[in-house]
Amino acid sequence: MTGTEFQVLAVDDAQLMCHFIYETITGLQGFACKTATEFVTAEAALKNHKIDMAIIDIQLKNASGLTLAKNIRMGRYSCRHDIPILIFTGFTYKDDIKQCLAFDMHDVLVKPVTVMELRERVKKNKNKRMEIKPPEYYQSLEEPAETARKEMKAAITKSVSAEKSRYQPKPVSVESRVESSDEGAFIKWPDQITSGYHQLDRRMKTITFLLNTLHWSTYRKDKYTEAGNDINKIKLASDDMHFVAQRLKTKHPGDPMWTSLFDRLKGFSTIPIEKLSVPDLPKEQAEDIFKRLHNAWLSILSKPVIKRI
């Protein structure tokens, strides 16, 4: 890099996009490129380096690329505030387009683009004459929105403190901490085991956790209003595991554990778990269902389905 090259800053949270833009731009004579995958890195580049053009993805991880672009126009960095700014987006939301127009962005590109298209747009916008107003103008555009946000926040704070808050946080139950450990769990996850398929291991752990939650909540909560919802999650998770196991079986038909797994999953799915959401279900019936769930699930967490690592 000689220092006289036209310096482009590419900002996108996808490494592949940065790589693509970098290779595309540096293939043009007289052009250089810096990349940034994060808002703070991009700001550092804008503050510390001479940047002649910015290509910015509208949605960065945990930040807005549009904010970065507006900051440039408001003269918040050491680069010129009137440099060409190209907004890169996978969306075409009307509000975003309006903001781009209001802050005089040079161009909006919808992803994905080809090498040729990107090079054409960069060359075109390098030479494009646009009337960019002074930074104070763009600051004034931003200020009413900022003031409105602060006023709203003040109004909310004022109204909450004016009347006594009726929010009463639920007392933290020590027992809820016990639930998270294996001690006293309905089903203890065996140590160092695997089915041989990480897709199944992950799902078995999830279902074990869901069953433990169901058991704990049934016996510890005064009113278990989410029972139906939690039971539904278990049924969906079990269906999902069955579906994934079917797909894995087509890829690995020689594994002898499939027959046992499907038989045991079928046994598990025939247990009338939804009865646990019936209010005032007799204690003996609930205990019977849990016993069957316990035995059926433990049979799935046994050989030949699972093996010790």
Add this chain to the structure above:
Amino acid sequence: MYDHNLAVFDPDILISFYQGMSAEMLVESLQIYLQEGAMLQETIMMDFDLGKDVQRGFHSLKTTSKMVGAMRIHDICRNYELQTQREERLRLISEFEMEWESAEEAIQAWIDAR
């Protein structure tokens, strides 16, 4: 759901986006895609299990998958963004997990053949 007739990996699409770029550049791009995609895939699976929103991850992967020609992954991501039913999203997540492995294999095989 998603279009099973789409190619797992179509190198012609990759070449059409990366017009005129060297073979080394194409291989490098695919390696970045696999690396980044694997991390995104893991994050998506974990976040979904925790009940977190995974829309952003799918959105990111949708664009990059199209650029490298991983068309089934692209279509799954596109369908996930359009889908609102939890059961359907769960099914798409499962399909995504399986198809990601197929895409990895196909792309790696193409890289190894260069």
